[in-house]
Amino acid sequence: MYYNNNTLIYLDGKFVKASEATTDLYCQTLHYGYGVFEGIRAYATETGTRVFKAKEHYNRLKNSAALINIPFDYSTQELVDATYELLEKNNLNDAYVRPLVFCDPNMSLARPNNVSIMICAWEWGAYLGDKRLRLTVSSYCRPHPRSIKIEAKVCGHYVNSILATNEAKDKGFDEALLLDSDGYLAEGPGANLFFEKNGVLFTPQLGNILPGITRATVLELAEKLGVEVKQGLYKPEVLVSADSAFFCGTAAEVIGIESVDERKFPKSWNESLGRKLQEAYSRLIRNSEKILSTTH
Ligand code: PMP
Known part of the structure; x- marks a missing residue:
């Protein structure tokens, strides 16, 4: 369960009980999927709860709305502040935060005049285990x-x-890997892909994928660690001959990939670049010094 009787959510500038908050069944978002959202994590650090990459996530939320013509004029700072207040009101430290911008009742396909924002949060362990x-x-x-x-x-x-x-699950696998419409490696259903070959890291270039905030963080960490990264268009055959691979995303964090269609990667996870980056990422999210984050 994501909430109980005491859980508060943020709804259009107010904090209201999750169990009492309502939305209209004629809402355009419910019928047509025409809304935008974010997935953010907050972590307990030595100096208190920190919403990781909060500004980056809310900037992406605003950009997502603008890209699909949804009028949404909150400032990033207002949303960041609301998120900290929400976590405090719900006594949450390690939490997953879900902002959702949804549209007014409207059965037409015309753009909406008014939209709402809700932000909810709950404790959520590693998404992919x-x-x-x-x-x-x-x-x-x-x-x-x-x-x-x-x-x-x-x-x-x-x-x-x-x-x-x-x-993927019906076929007995843990997760899917999707290609783009030209057959190049793209991403997972909710995470970006990296793979390692001969000490170099590779990742699909932007253009056919969601520009992941964790992907950007991994790129920064790789640079700090002196790891060479190439971004490009890669066919699945390139991945099949890689030494190791991992997914990364806010919910999944950095998680190793054992195999693709039963073909195992030869390098042990503990010796892979992915493992190094996984450790660096774990340190970073708990780091109160905010080295790479421009947040708060
Ligand atoms: N790709 C897709 C399709 C996603 O849904 C996500 C999760 N938002 C990601 C990649 C990773 O993005 P981020 O690191 O910003 O969470």
């Missing part, structure tokens, strides 16, 4: 960037992620 993942290449591809705004985190896009996840 902590064991190495067994992936399968999905029969679903990521939506074509000319069909949607791929860099926006839009509610409706996640039907693609849900279909891919269900298919």
Whole structure:
């Protein structure tokens, strides 16, 4: 359960009980998936709770709304402040934070005049667990960037992620790996992909993937650690001959990949670049010095 009788959510400038908050069944977002959201994590640090990369997430939320013509004029700072207040009111330290911008009742396909924002938070462990993942290449591809705004985190896009996840789990795998519509490696249903070959790290370039905030953090950490990273378009065959691989995302953090369609990566996880970056990421999210974050 994500909430109890005492849980508060933020709704349009007010804190209200989650159990009493309502929305309209004629809401455009519910019918057409026309809304935007974020997934953020907060961590307990020595100097208190820190919302990791809060500004980056709220900037992306605003950008997602703008990209699909949803009028949403909150400032990033207002949203960051509301998030800290929400966590405090709910006594949450380590938490997952979910902001959702949703539209007014409107059965037409015209853009809305008014939108609402809700932010809720709950304790949530590692999304994909902590064991190495067994992936399968999905029969679903990521939506074509000319069909949607791929860099926006839009509610409706996640039907693609849900279909891919269900298919992978039905086939007995932990998670899916999706290609783009040209057959290049893209991303997971909710995470970005990196792989290692001969001491170099590779990741699909931006354009056909969600620009992950964790991906950007991993790129910064790799640079700090002196690890060379290449970004490009890679076919699945390149991944199949890689030494090791990992997914990264806010919910999943950094998580190793054991195999793709039963083909195991040869390098032991503990010796991989992914493991090094996983450790660096764990240190960073708990770090009260905010080395790489521009947040707060
Ligand atoms: N790709 C997709 C499709 C996602 O849903 C997510 C999760 N937001 C990611 C990548 C990783 O993004 P982030 O690191 O910003 O959470």
